[in-house]
Amino acid sequence: MLSRRNILATAAVGAVSAATARAADFGNPDQPPEGAVNVTNPKALTDPGPQDPGLAGNEAAFQNPPATDVNGMSQFWTSFNLAPKRIQNGGWARQITVDDFKISSTIAGVNMRLGPNGVRELHWHQQAEWAVVTAGVCRITILDQLGRPQVADVAEGGLWYFPAGFPHSLQGLGPDGTEFVIAFDNGESSEFNTLLVTDWIAHTPPEVLAKNFGLPEEAFKNIPVHNRWIYQSNTPALSLAEVEAQMASAAGKPPNPFVFYSDQFKTIHETKSGSVRLADSTNFLVSKTIAATVVTIKPGGMREMHWHPNADEWNYWLKGEGRVTVFNTGPEAMTANFHPGDVGYVKKAFGHYVENTGDTDLVYMEVFKADRFEEIGLSDWLAHSPKDMVAETLNIDLSLLSQIPNDNPALVPA
Numbered sequence: 001m002l003s004r005r006n007i008l009a010t011a012a013v014g015a016v017s018a019a020t021a022r023a024a025d026f027g028n029p030d031q032p033p034e035g036a037v038n039v040t041n042p043k044a045l046t047d048p049g050p051q052d053p054g055l056a057g058n059e060a061a062f063q064n065p066p067a068t069d070v071n072g073m074s075q076f077w078t079s080f081n082l083a084p085k086r087i088q089n090g091g092w093a094r095q096i097t098v099d100d101f102k103i104s105s106t107i108a109g110v111n112m113r114l115g116p117n118g119v120r121e122l123h124w125h126q127q128a129e130w131a132v133v134t135a136g137v138c139r140i141t142i143l144d145q146l147g148r149p150q151v152a153d154v155a156e157g158g159l160w161y162f163p164a165g166f167p168h169s170l171q172g173l174g175p176d177g178t179e180f181v182i183a184f185d186n187g188e189s190s191e192f193n194t195l196l197v198t199d200w201i202a203h204t205p206p207e208v209l210a211k212n213f214g215l216p217e218e219a220f221k222n223i224p225v226h227n228r229w230i231y232q233s234n235t236p237a238l239s240l241a242e243v244e245a246q247m248a249s250a251a252g253k254p255p256n257p258f259v260f261y262s263d264q265f266k267t268i269h270e271t272k273s274g275s276v277r278l279a280d281s282t283n284f285l286v287s288k289t290i291a292a293t294v295v296t297i298k299p300g301g302m303r304e305m306h307w308h309p310n311a312d313e314w315n316y317w318l319k320g321e322g323r324v325t326v327f328n329t330g331p332e333a334m335t336a337n338f339h340p341g342d343v344g345y346v347k348k349a350f351g352h353y354v355e356n357t358g359d360t361d362l363v364y365m366e367v368f369k370a371d372r373f374e375e376i377g378l379s380d381w382l383a384h385s386p387k388d389m390v391a392e393t394l395n396i397d398l399s400l401l402s403q404i405p406n407d408n409p410a411l412v413p414a
């Protein structure tokens with residue numbers, strides 16, 4: 001009976017060669033062996049029970065895990081494509097909180113669409129809100145803790161960051177409205193349960209409202225008794241400059257903007273296989289609890305084996321097709337396929353890599369509840385360790401170690 005290590009070795013070296021002599025050293029040593037490659041009767045691989053081929057077919061790596069995977073890791077894949085929408089006149093939202101995705105303790109995700117002139121009502125919450133615009137243009141308004149307002153129009157690829165408790169609004173502008181993805185810096189946050197201005201006004205006695213705002217009680221006779229959350233509005237009557245003038249405060253403007261435009265990302269890695277572009281508190285100054293990157297991987301390329309020492313990674317998939325394998329102690333290793341609209345989660349310091357499995361550019365975002373982005377590349381670590389120690393540990397020919405990238409390329413082949 002063939003062992004997995006022999007089969008893997010044979011597959012890896014192709015034709016029988018001198019390498020066969022070392023086959024026993026290659027591959028995954030776990031017993032009993034896992035993977036379809038070890039199945040002797042093909043019938044054992046079939047799935048005669050009930051199934052949804054459309055859904056199952058989307059996750060090839062779940063159906064047929066690599067033989068190096070070790071089953072048993074917490075689920076780190078989910079998708080907005082499978083999240084129910086809350087739809088109101090003007091737009092919709094769907095969310096993935098820790099209730100939906102148990103591993104995601106530090107980040108809750110929201111995918112929101114505001115049609116042309118759809119408004120997400122004036123509100124605030126206990127968590128910080130970071131977002132990336134994925135379509136159209138969104139007009140944001142915010143007031144900071146020193147009474148300094150900002151209004152800005154954010155187009156596709158741009159970000160905003162609203163610190164916890166800072167009140168804000170969102171509006172999709174014409175002609176196409178907007179869509180965006182929010183990351184709250186707490187996995188328990190819910191977009192369906194925020195502090196809404198309508199709720200508070202409706203639950204305050206009219207005489208208190210009159211005293212608070214210096215208006216007659218009658219001014220409040222038509223307030224909505226239910227919240228609006230998302231509602232359909234009209235084309236803004238004022239230009240951006242006019243709104244800004246209308247909102248202006250004697251306290252001035254916030255010293256650092258709460259928005260970040262797509263051309264402001266800093267490229268921190270670029271190779272022939274792609275790039276990593278950064279937005280954290282070093283260049284998006286207000287973003288004190290969320291750090292993010294945009295990763296582009298070209299066909300055939302890979303985000304190299306790496307980990308993040310300072311925070312869990314919540315990732316959101318924008319374009320293309322990819323495959324992620326995560327490694328933990330145990331050992332545990334699990335592989336999942338990712339498509340646009342999917343969400344992944346990698347715990348702090350767990351090893352992982354991302355392969356582009358399609359024939360177009362793969363683009364995803366790495367999002368961290370942290371003030372800055374940090375990473376450690378496996379090749380960089382091995383290249384900058386004692387070579388004889390690495391050769392001895394891994395039983396690799398010492399002379400080959402000088403070929404390992406020593407400049408933390410992030411995207412390989414470099």
Ligand code: MN
Binds near residue numbers: 123125129168
């Ligand atoms: Mn909000």
Ligand code: MN
Binds near residue numbers: 306307313352
């Ligand atoms: Mn990563």
